[in-house]
Amino acid sequence: MIRLENLQKTFVVDGRAVPALNGISLDVPEGEVFGIIGRSGAGKSTLIRMLNLLERPDSGRIAIDGRDITGLSDAALRGVRQQIGMVFQHFNLLSSRTVAENVRLPLELTASGSRAEQDARVAELLELVGLAAHRDKYPSQLSGGQKQRVGIARALANRPKLLLCDEATSALDPQTTQSILDLIADINRKLNLTVVLITHEMGVIRRIADRVAVIDGGRIVEMGPVAEVFLHPQHAATQSMVAELSHADELADSGLLDSATGAVWRLTFVGATTHEPILFDTASRYGLSFSLLQGTVSRLKDLPYGQLVVEWHGEAARLAEAREGLSARNVVVEVLR
Ligand SMILES: Nc1ncnc2c1ncn2[C@@H]1O[C@H](COP(=O)(O)OP(=O)(O)OP(=O)(O)O)[C@@H](O)[C@H]1O
Ligand SMILES: [Mg+2]
Structure with a gap:
């Protein structure tokens, strides 16, 4: 589903080079929940943003579903991005729109279906994330967990094949985190959706990921099935994150x-x-x-x-x-x- 080959990225800030990714290669098969964990500044967000080319690599190759997207123009990328849903740490909801209108937004932007078809899709999505009763509320009237459910419903609106989650539960309390992770796991099973999630919390990885890559200083320092990495952490960065748990x-x-x-x-x-x-x-x-x-x-x-x-x-x-x-x-x- 995803193949990354030797991705490199260096930002230049005030004439100074800030290396972010240094030779990232990995494969994620369809239907897998793949976790990427690392400390602050490790390069997680830069990496996940490359999966939909919100960030372009300096060199290396990104293939999604067998198609090399690295060299695509912005226009060609629009179609690819429709296949990729994204969930954010701070939800990124529009405060002037109701729950249903937020979820409808991607359908409007891609002009998918008639108004009635969009209504039906929104109702289905709100049912899936357990928010049917809140469809006419505004984001300010929702809890953090409910806002993230809206974010997830919106990310799924165009039936993506891939869901990217950037610290999707980092703004939530432990109990709400569990319920959102359970929802993501449930969606992964029901829709056979491939999920890539990044986090700095080993507890998140442990709860829902099948495999994990540990990144440190822009490199993958350890990668494998979660049970293996978790029980036999090899790298100091992994060991310290496991120890926290x-x-x-x-x-x-x-x-x-x-x-x-x-x-x-x-x-x-x-x-x-x-x-x-x-x-x-x-x-x-x-x-x-x-x-x-x-x-x-x-x-x-x-x-x-x-x-x-x-x-x-x-x-x-x-x-x-x-x-x-x-x-x-x-x-x-x-x-x-
Ligand atoms: N747009 C940018 N311009 C300049 N430097 C950047 C930019 N984005 C990221 N960086 C730098 O690249 C490195 C990796 O950043 P990145 O945001 O990917 O880390 P992260 O693992 O997501 O960290 P966090 O857990 O704090 O979100 C950092 O040194 C960061 O300062
Ligand atoms: Mg980040």
Whole structure:
């Protein structure tokens, strides 16, 4: 669906070169939810804006749906852009238009269908995003989450094949973020729409992406299926973003780590393993005792996922065996102490 080859972009600000992208190559197959994560200034927005050529690369190639769009004129790009919906962090709604009129806007701009057909399409879209009851309200009368639902409905108006989301949930509280991510996941499934989303939050990636690219300083430093990148982060940038999700700060604050006298491990479980009595099995098999210092459960897209911080007491040799035993059962073991 998307193929990027060696994209380069340097901005020139006051005669000074500001490198933004430095050799980005990636492929996104149709129907995938592809996440791009990176710190502020990493180049995320520049990259996503290149997918519809709102930003042109200095060199490299961009192909959408098998078609090279890199050299297209603005006129030729108009047709391509109709195939691409975009959702923004700050919604970008027109305050003078009602919900229904905002959603209708792309249909008016492309003169698609009669007035009655547009009405029907708008009604269908508002139903899809759960805003049918709010069609005549103005943006100022909506919550942030509702505004983003309008933004999503508007992005889908022309039946795009690709949806681009630039920090679509960054202005929302955690609960509203979940409901918007669930909506995007639902749309991805129902419409088999390809989704590219950028974010600085690992939690967003974890919740809905199939694959992820980590960008740092304009380069992809790590890329792969979310479970793999998440469980075995290789690059320092990835490791620090994953660490933010593991509540490491709270554990440090609690003082439990400092007062521990045994070995402290963080265990990460994914999928079926989450349901197995692994701690008890391990303790009895290797003659260890344990206490639980911290625990969280969540999801990696559709997989259950859990993290436990456990303090173990027992013989060193048995501990080493236990560690191997856990790894053999696909539990990721990090030694914290
Ligand atoms: N229009 C522009 N003119 C000049 N420099 C720019 C422009 N757009 C981006 N840059 C620079 O390119 C680099 C990458 O910026 P970009 O906006 O892509 O980062 P980002 O990852 O989206 O960051 P954030 O998370 O803060 O949105 C930065 O150094 C930024 O200052
Ligand atoms: Mg940005």
